[in-house]
Amino acid sequence: MDRKKTTEISDEWKTVVKAPKQLDGMKKFYVLASSEEGIDLNLQSLSELERDTLVRVYLSGGVSEAEDIRSYVV
Structure with missing residues (x-):
């Protein structure tokens, strides 16, 4: 998880989970994406x-x- 860089996350994914422009790290993105709100936002985008x-x-x-x-x- 720590080997990946936040620049590897597509803008589309960042937009879907409403991630801030500047992420502290992959762990922060994973926490956002796997939260109840993040999952709901992902499902709504389909x-x-x-x-x-x-x-x-x-x-x-x-x-x-x-x-x-x-x-x-x-």
Whole structure:
């Protein structure tokens, strides 16, 4: 975790979790991103199809066959 640099975090991710422009370190970003608010903001940033796909994967135990997802998306 400490080997990564905050510059490696895309601006899109920083925007989604409402991270400050200047982060003290990766740990601070991980704390923000994994907080209840951060997870909620991440879920809100997904399209309806992405959220539905995520729910299907979650309900299948976290693993879903590619064919299952392909048939759902198409």
